[in-house]
Amino acid sequence: xxxxxxxxxxxxxxxxxxxxxxxxxxxxxxxxxxxxxxxxxxxxxxxxxxxxxxxxxxxxxxxxxxxxxxxxxxxxxxxxxxxxxxxxxxxxxxxxxxxxxxxxxxxxxxxxxxxxxxxxxxxxxxxxxxxxxxxxxxxxxxxxxxxxxxxxxxxxxxxxxxxxxxxxxxxxxxxxxxxxxxxxxxxxxxxxxxxxxxxxxxxxxxxxxxxxxxxxxxxxxxxxxxxxxxxxxxxxxxxxxxxxxxxxxxxxxxxxxxxxxxxxxxxxxxxxxxxxxxxxxxxxxxxxxxxxxxxxxxxxxxxxxxxxxxxxxxxxxxxxxxxxxxxxxxxxxxxxxxxxxxxxxxxxxxxxxxxxxxxxxxxxxxxxxxxxxxxxxxxxxxxxxxxxxxxxxxxxxxxxxxxxxxxxxxxxxxxxxxxxxxxxxxxxxxxxxxxxxxxxxxxxxxxxxxxxxxxxxxxxxxxxxxxxxxxxxxxxxxxxxxxxxxxxxxxxxxxxxx
Amino acid sequence: xxxxxxxxxxxxxxxxxxxxxxxxxxxxxxxxxxxxxxxxxxxxxxxxxxxxxxxxxxxxxxxxxxxxxxxxxxxxxxxxxxxxxxxxxxxxxxxxxxxxxxxxxxxxxxxxxxxxxxxxxxxxxxxxxxxxxxxxxxxxxxxxxxxxxxxxxxxxxxxxxxxxxxxxxxxxxxxxxxxxxxxxxxxxxxxxxxxxxxxxxxxxxxxxxxxxxxxxxxxxxxxxxxxxxxxxxxxxxxxxxxxxxxxxxxxxxxxxxxxxxxxxxxxxxxxxxxxxxxxxxxxxxxxxxxxxxxxxxxxxxxxxxxxxxxxxxxxxxxxxxxxxxxxxxxxx
Numbered sequence: 001x002x003x004x005x006x007x008x009x010x011x012x013x014x015x016x017x018x019x020x021x022x023x024x025x026x027x028x029x030x031x032x033x034x035x036x037x038x039x040x041x042x043x044x045x046x047x048x049x050x051x052x053x054x055x056x057x058x059x060x061x062x063x064x065x066x067x068x069x070x071x072x073x074x075x076x077x078x079x080x081x082x083x084x085x086x087x088x089x090x091x092x093x094x095x096x097x098x099x100x101x102x103x104x105x106x107x108x109x110x111x112x113x114x115x116x117x118x119x120x121x122x123x124x125x126x127x128x129x130x131x132x133x134x135x136x137x138x139x140x141x142x143x144x145x146x147x148x149x150x151x152x153x154x155x156x157x158x159x160x161x162x163x164x165x166x167x168x169x170x171x172x173x174x175x176x177x178x179x180x181x182x183x184x185x186x187x188x189x190x191x192x193x194x195x196x197x198x199x200x201x202x203x204x205x206x207x208x209x210x211x212x213x214x215x216x217x218x219x220x221x222x223x224x225x226x227x228x229x230x231x232x233x234x235x236x237x238x239x240x241x242x243x244x245x246x247x248x249x250x251x252x253x254x255x256x257x258x259x260x261x262x263x264x265x266x267x268x269x270x271x272x273x274x275x276x277x278x279x280x281x282x283x284x285x286x287x288x289x290x291x292x293x294x295x296x297x298x299x300x301x302x303x304x305x306x307x308x309x310x311x312x313x314x315x316x317x318x319x320x321x322x323x324x325x326x327x328x329x330x331x332x333x334x335x336x337x338x339x340x341x342x343x344x345x346x347x348x349x350x351x352x353x354x355x356x357x358x359x360x361x362x363x364x365x366x367x368x369x370x371x372x373x374x375x376x377x378x379x380x381x382x383x384x385x386x387x388x389x390x391x392x393x394x395x396x397x398x399x400x401x402x403x404x405x406x407x408x409x410x411x412x413x414x415x416x417x418x419x420x421x422x423x424x425x426x427x428x429x430x431x432x433x434x435x436x437x438x439x440x441x442x443x444x445x446x447x448x449x450x451x452x453x454x455x456x457x458x459x460x461x462x463x464x465x466x467x468x469x470x471x472x473x474x475x476x477x478x479x480x481x482x483x484x485x486x487x488x489x490x491x492x493x494x495x496x497x498x
Numbered sequence: 499x500x501x502x503x504x505x506x507x508x509x510x511x512x513x514x515x516x517x518x519x520x521x522x523x524x525x526x527x528x529x530x531x532x533x534x535x536x537x538x539x540x541x542x543x544x545x546x547x548x549x550x551x552x553x554x555x556x557x558x559x560x561x562x563x564x565x566x567x568x569x570x571x572x573x574x575x576x577x578x579x580x581x582x583x584x585x586x587x588x589x590x591x592x593x594x595x596x597x598x599x600x601x602x603x604x605x606x607x608x609x610x611x612x613x614x615x616x617x618x619x620x621x622x623x624x625x626x627x628x629x630x631x632x633x634x635x636x637x638x639x640x641x642x643x644x645x646x647x648x649x650x651x652x653x654x655x656x657x658x659x660x661x662x663x664x665x666x667x668x669x670x671x672x673x674x675x676x677x678x679x680x681x682x683x684x685x686x687x688x689x690x691x692x693x694x695x696x697x698x699x700x701x702x703x704x705x706x707x708x709x710x711x712x713x714x715x716x717x718x719x720x721x722x723x724x725x726x727x728x729x730x731x732x733x734x735x736x737x738x739x740x741x742x743x744x745x746x747x748x749x750x751x752x753x754x755x756x757x758x759x760x761x762x763x764x765x766x767x768x769x770x771x772x773x774x775x776x777x778x779x780x781x782x783x784x785x786x787x788x789x790x791x792x793x794x795x796x797x798x799x800x801x802x803x804x805x806x807x808x809x810x811x812x813x814x815x816x817x818x819x820x821x822x823x824x825x826x827x828x829x830x
Binding site for chain 2: 302304323324325327328334336341342343344345346347348352355356357359360363366367368370410
């Protein structure tokens with residue numbers, strides 16, 4: 001039997017108005033990959049923040065390597081041997097790999113205050129070789145891909161003697177190849193007796209990589225099981241406490257006339273010669289590897305970037321889109337890839353976020369008709385079942401799924417003819433995901449044309465009437481419903497022929 | 499949320515004491531400072547002194563209101579003091595030419611500050627230069643313009659009505675026991691009402707918050723970010739003009755060196771008032787209380803006979819303490 005490395009028991013934590021954790025627990029063995037699962041809002045982040053010393057628990061105990069410990073800061077956690085790799089990495093991009101790996105524990109010349117750059121670079125090079133990263137220690141972080149930066153974080157953690165590494169959604173912005181490399185690294189970590197707590201919404205990954213799974217629901221410990229004892233359905237069942245019969249409730253909808261037509265759209269360095277159309281009631285899925293140019297095309301259609309060449313037609317009329325206002329006034333809405341960066345004003349209220357593109361409609365002369373605004377916002381938020389304490393709640397305080405619904409509310413208020421969704425369910429829990437898919441079905445049924453970019457093959461296949469595959473800035477292939485297999489699409493995206 | 503916030507749902511209804519304290523931390527700090535001075539000095543709470551304090555903060559208050567809008571967009575404007583000087587000099591020189599052209603002096607004077615502020619507006623909104631640097635440029639340019647126009651010397655204002663703006667009262671103070679209502683304070687109130695309406699009841703105000711809170715999201719929601727930033731800086735320029743007029747009227751002179759260092763007092767009032775330098779949040783009521791806290795400190799310390807050297811040290815400490823307390827109460 002392997003020894004326990006971490007035991008957290010009876011952890012509770014309250015914030016004003018919410019009990020985020022209520023008797024949460026986890027027990028991790030040495031050299032084990034342990035998945036921590038739960039819907040968004042189940043308390044995973046709070047739980048891990050407590051382990052990392054960012055938050056102090058109200059109750060409960062933490063045992064690490066057999067010792068009862070109290071962790072007051074990330075520095076203390078690191079000292080014990082607990083390292084965190086966050087969803088959003090924030091390396092110091094203008095420093096070299098060596099500088100980043102040894103940040104906070106620089107080699108010095110003797111006992112002086114001067115750093116020993118040479119020694120650090122030598123050591124870093126050794127580590128890079130060990131982990132099979134084909135870059136030199138003097139490379140600046142800026143030049144690395146996200147996957148490589150992540151690898152550097154892992155190297156940093158391991159080289160500082162971490163015995164437990166927490167990875168929060170590490171694959172959310174990685175390509176399939178990069179994921180394979182990451183998983184190999186995780187296997188290597190296991191060999192070296194390093195334990196990993198792995199948080200991810202992608203169930204396939206859990207079954208691929210995790211030895212054990214612990215599930216939290218509403219801040220409570222639900223169960224801890226060996227992965228081999230579980231299947232997809234039973235795991236989802238544990239997480240949501242209910243059975244999801246149909247993950248992709250695709251609705252059958254009559255497909256109407258062409259709404260959007262894009263002709264030979266080109267933006268140098270991003271995509272070229274892109275032509276496609278979308279019809280009313282149709283959901284067109286855009287699949288491709290990360291960096292295939294899908295988001296860039298949509299940004300150009302919406303006016304966030306300028307296209308160098310090509311034409312955009314809406315309802316049989318050519319439109320000129322110089323900025324988002326032009327797209328919006330022509331009935332186009334874009335739910336961007338990154339909610340926090342381009343979707344929401346997090347520090348403002350739900351009401352202000354929903355109303356933002358529609359303020360013109362809530363004006364009486366120069367003044368805002370706040371009553372009408374609130375009424376309309378409440379109505380639409382109710383329709384899309386946003387869970388909130390009130391319209392004045394800050395958007396930043398909502399869970400990922402609810403934030404995404406607020407973004408949807410914002411655009412539904414404009415009743416667009418074309419809705420473009422870029423990775424609409426990334427980082428969203430299973431329950432909210434199903435709700436968003438169901439809403440998409442409703443929108444299509446109401447006659448809206450929908451474009452959905454997704455990197456999740458099951459989602460693309462489950463939701464789309466037609467799939468367009470992109471690679472290296474070009475359209476690689478197009479597939480109609482029922483005329484393809486999962487393998488066809490993957491092969492096409494990876495560069496094979498249709 | 500405070501009086502003007504318009505955020506009534508949920509927050510106060512629950513009657514949570516902590517949240518209540520959080521919402522009114524600034525008012526409590528202000529009343530605390532007042533209480534200390536009231537106990538230490540018998541004259542502090544006299545009507546004449548209170549009116550004096552309000553009159554004292556009027557100019558900084560107007561500047562701080564404009565600065566609030568700019569800071570909510572995530573920017574800053576260091577040129578406000580120099581813009582004030584332009585207004586004073588232009589007004590004074592017009593009146594020097596023809597003492598009867600009061601309206602022209604006011605409009606052209608304030609307009610001049612607005613026009614010069616467009617330099618910052620273009621640099622920030624269109625050219626995407628950091629507001630700190632852009633307004634630093636304007637600060638120097640505007641001061642230069644004021645010095646060139648005035649030929650480096652002060653110009654006395656030769657119009658009694660103009661100087662009434664800075665020194666007059668709504669009614670004869672002797673009728674009400676020496677306590678009058680200064681015109682300067684009236685202007686502050688009018689500007690506060692106008693900025694409140696703009697910020698909370700117009701599309702433009704909403705966009706100011708959205709741009710400061712998340713420029714990219716605002717853009718992706720169809721907000722013309724360039725336009726909003728541009729007009730925020732120009733509106734601030736207009737308010738600098740108003741403040742410049744108030745100052746020139748008060749000292750009955752258009753001085754090219756007027757307003758030097760005023761930007762810092764304005765920024766201080768905004769920050770004490772709880773507006774985040776990161777943009778996206780802030781309130782007019784907060785800024786007014788921020789300006790009042792500075793005014794009361796200046797006044798109270800003088801009443802207590804504290805030397806002006808020590809006053810600066812104490813003011814500096816209070817700024818840090820006020821902001822720390824505000825941060826603490828806002829934290830969850």
